Amino acid sequence: MTGAVDAFWSPWQDVALPEPLSPRVLEEILDGGQAFRWHPQADRSWIGVWAAQAAELRLSAQGTLQARGPAAAGPAAETALRHYLDAGRSARDLADGLPWRSDAHLARCLEAFPGLRLLRQPFGETLLCFLCSAAKQVPQIKQMAASMAERHGPPLFPRAAGAARHAALFHRLPTWTELAQLPEAALRDCKLGFRARHVHQTARFLAAHPGWLEQVETAPYAEAKVRLCELPGVGEKIADCVLLFGAGRLEAFPVDVWIIKAMSRRYGLEGWKPAQVAHFGRTHFGPWAGLAQQYLFAWEREEKKRGGSSSRML
DNA sequence: GCACAGGTAGATT
DNA sequence: AATCTACCTGTG
Numbered sequence: 564m565t566g567a568v569d570a571f572w573s574p575w576q577d578v579a580l581p582e583p584l585s586p587r588v589l590e591e592i593l594d595g596g597q598a599f600r601w602h603p604q605a606d607r608s609w610i611g612v613w614a615a616q617a618a619e620l621r622l623s624a625q626g627t628l629q630a631r632g633p634a635a636a637g638p639a640a641e642t643a644l645r646h647y648l649d650a651g652r653s654a655r656d657l658a659d660g661l662p663w664r665s666d667a668h669l670a671r672c673l674e675a676f677p678g679l680r681l682l683r684q685p686f687g688e689t690l691l692c693f694l695c696s697a698a699k700q701v702p703q704i705k706q707m708a709a710s711m712a713e714r715h716g717p718p719l720f721p722r723a724a725g726a727a728r729h730a731a732l733f734h735r736l737p738t739w740t741e742l743a744q745l746p747e748a749a750l751r752d753c754k755l756g757f758r759a760r761h762v763h764q765t766a767r768f769l770a771a772h773p774g775w776l777e778q779v780e781t782a783p784y785a786e787a788k789v790r791l792c793e794l795p796g797v798g799e800k801i802a803d804c805v806l807l808f809g810a811g812r813l814e815a816f817p818v819d820v821w822i823i824k825a826m827s828r829r830y831g832l833e834g835w836k837p838a839q840v841a842h843f844g845r846t847h848f849g850p851w852a853g854l855a856q857q858y859l860f861a862w863e864r865e866e867k868k869r870g871g872s873s874s875r876m877l
Numbered sequence: 878g879c880a881c882a883g884g885t886a887g888a889t890t
Numbered sequence: 891a892a893t894c895t896a897c898c899t900g901t902g
Contacts, residue, residue, distance in 0.1 A: 596883065697884040703900065704883090756898025761885080798885050819883040836892090860883085 571726055572619065573634045578644065581653035582678035583626030591679055591861045593620070597808045598682055599692045599705045600712075602732060612712070614685045615735050616643045617719055633720055633733075647683055649811075654680040657813075661848060661855050668829045669848075672858040675865070679858060682808060686780045688736045689809025690791075693801045694765060695758050703754075710753035712736045715745060743770035761796025768794060784812050799841070807853040816844040816852040825859045 584592075586607065593601035593609050601611035608621035618632045618640070628648075632640040645651065655677070663670040695707045712734040719733045720726050726733055737745070743766040750759035769776055779790045784806060791802035803817035818837045826832045826840050835843070848855040 693883095698882050698897090699884090699899090700882055700901085706900090751898080754899065757885095757896085758898080760897090796885065800884060804883090817883085821883055864883095 571633060572631045573636075575621070575629045575631045576641070577623075578620075578628040578630045578648065578650060580628050580648070580650050580678070582655050584622060584628060584678045585626060586622060588676050588678050589620070589622055589628070591676060591864075592682065594701070595857075595861055595864065596701055597804075597857070598684060599701070599708045600736075602705075610729060610732060612719070612733065612735060613647055614643075614688070615719055616640060616647070617733055618644050633726070635720055649680060649683050652680075654678050657851060657854055658858070660851055666847075668862075669855060669858065672862045676858055676861045679861060681811070681813070681854060681857060683811050684809050686805070686809040687739055687776060690765075690776075690794075690797075690805045691736060691739075691742070691762065693804045693808075694761050694794075694796050695755055696801065696804070697758055697761075697796065699758075707754055707758075708736065711750070711755075714753060715741060715749065739766050739769045739776065742766035758796065761794075764795040765797070780810050784814055787812070788815070799837070803853070807856075813851045813853045814845070816841055816848070816856055818844065821860055821863050822856060825863045829859070 589609070590603075593611065594603070598611070598613070600613060601609045603609055604619075606621070608619050610619045611617070616632070617636070618630050620628060620630050623629055630641075630644055632644070657680075658673050661669060661673070663673055691711075692704060692708055696704050699707075709731070713731050715737040716734040718730070719735055742750075742762060745763070745766070747759050747763040750762050753759075755762060775790075779787050782790065787806055787810070788799070788802045791797050791805060792799065797805075800817050800819055803815040806812040807815040807817060818841045822844070823835070823837060823840055826835065826843065830843070830847075832840060832843060844852050844856065
């Protein structure tokens with residue numbers, strides 16, 4: 564006998580991942596700056612929404628991942644979740660292709676976050692979230708995404724007992740077509756600030772160019788990046804984030820201030836410009852440079868959280 | 878009160 | 891071609 568509240572969710576099911584995860588690594592995957600729509604719950608589970616999908620994730624004591632979705636979502640949801648998590652691919656095997664044997668710092672990053680993986684997020688909403696990311700920290704980006712979804716994205720499910728607790732959560736983000744209908748002021752009301760103009764103009768551009776986004780998503784990396792940079796508010800960093808997190812292009816190597824600092828401190832690249840760091844990263848880390856970037860990023864964030872003192876020496 | 882934040886684009890050296 | 895600066899807004 565389960566209560567009415569739990570009738571909303573399907574039973575918990577194992578999600579077979581190639582590697583077990585620690586709570587710390589799961590947090591880094593879901594809340595470490597690649598996705599902005601996962602919310603930690605009091606019981607250490609995570610509730611998240613992507614496209615028209617919703618799921619709750621938790622770890623067993625053994626570090627295996629378990630998931631449940633809205634009962635109404637049906638069996639296709641499991642396939643969608645496995646794709647989103649890129650569950651068929653081993654993060655360890657992928658990371659093994661990085662030059663950790665000759666790079667001691669990278670080696671300790673890989674060791675510190677075993678199983679850290681890149682998500683396969685929907686292309687369009689990855690673009691939207693990273694257009695909002697300029698000069699913002701993760702909690703604020705999450706706030707903007709939540710606000711846009713709640714106000715301008717339709718609810719995923721009819722009101723149900725279980726959904727009521729998280730009613731505000733269970734909206735999908737507005738599509739670019741829907742965004743094109745909104746006045747810029749509506750986006751400013753979602754706390755986007757000057758990013759509202761970028762989102763608005765991008766939406767208008769995409770509305771005027773049907774199929775553009777789909778073409779860019781499947782174009783070769785170099786071409787896709789050039790095209791993305793044509794959008795207002797998209798520069799090299801955001802283009803690389805969209806391609807890495809929203810199109811599975813592991814050769815994309817986004818260079819933000821964290822990576823500048825990391826490369827400066829750990830690799831002695833003091834005073835290097837972003838474009839120089841990007842070139843170094845691509846050549847040093849190789850075809851999966853974007854994966855390396857995620858490990859480096861996780862390391863720096865962790866150190867800051869620990870109040871790392873070495874970050875200020877030299 | 879004010880600098881700063883996971884950037885970009887246009888102006889100014 | 892390299893280096894400022896404005897752009898919104900919450901947080902410290």
